[in-house]
Amino acid sequence: MISEPAKRHHDSSAVSVIGLGLMGRALAETFLRAGHATTVWNRTAVKAEPLVAQGATLAGSVDDAVAASPLVVVCLTGYDAVHELLGSLDLNGRVLVNLTSGTSEQARTAAEWATGQGAAYLDGAILAAPQGIGTADAVVLYSGPRAAFDAHEPVLKSLTDATLHLGDDHVLSSLHDAAILGLMWGILNGFLHGAALLGAAGVNATAFAELAKVSIGTVADWVPGYAQQIDDGVYPAPDSTIGTHLAAMEHLVHESEALGVDAGQPRFYKALADRAVAEGREDDGYAALIEQFRKP
DSSP states (O other), X not given: OOOHHHHGGXXXXXXXXXXXXHHHHHHHHHHHHTTOOEEEEOSSGGGGHHHHHTTXXXXXXXXXXXXXXXXXXXOOXXXXXXXXXXXXXOOTTOEEEEOOOOOHXXXXXXXXXXXXXXXXXXEEEEESOGGGTTSTTOEEEEESOHHHHHHHHHHHTTTOSOEEEOOSOTTHHHHHHHHHHHHHHHXXXXXXXXXXXXXXXXXXXXXXXXXXXXXHHHHHHHHHHHHHHHHHTOOOOSSOBHHHHHHHHHHHHHHHHHTTOOOHHHHHHHHHHHHHHHTTOTTSBGGGGHHHHTOO
């Protein structure tokens, strides 16, 4: 006898969610609120109880969860867990969306495996905390076959309107995720270093925060112009040259050391600029430092 979850795949808007950690539960709840027939599965079934109370169907096995819907969304602790759970299953005809965090190499390997199992595979990345899912604060990235994305875009957009398909290459989501993480840490570490400097003079971080927000906005406005320079491979300096920046970096290193604040971050900036100057880029604009990041 065919189980109820196995029948549900005839509903084109049905979705199965495998993995009910904090993010997985948020995904399932959002699909339910949007009115999609939602099947859930987790190793620890008790985690599904609040979702079942909201109308989800609890699959008796991970195999049943896959059979229940044409769209299967996986959000687990790592790619190894995905292979462990789904590695031997028949995924034929399913669109498998993997929102598990990982590297681009893992994404490529997973795509090869899933395709071999008969699935259309979309790798994804969530740029939000669980509480942001279903709100305008969330961004979810997808990469893989455009046709598979288009077929289920209305369901996936339940998670956020900021649902972006980056291209057919499966690695693009994980690479964008890594780039955004680096950007985030760069901004946050810059703020923390600045707060440490000012704290040495008795200035509270909250007093610095408003000025920091304004400065971050100013720098954000520079990004499109820098991006164009990088794409063109030409780095004019309408404001400050790398040589000018280097002098300011030396001041920041000195100030950090004098106040007893860790100077590792400004020393790193200075090391990049020193290398660029040694290559004859002293009079180029700041975006020319991309050439240093492109080298091991």
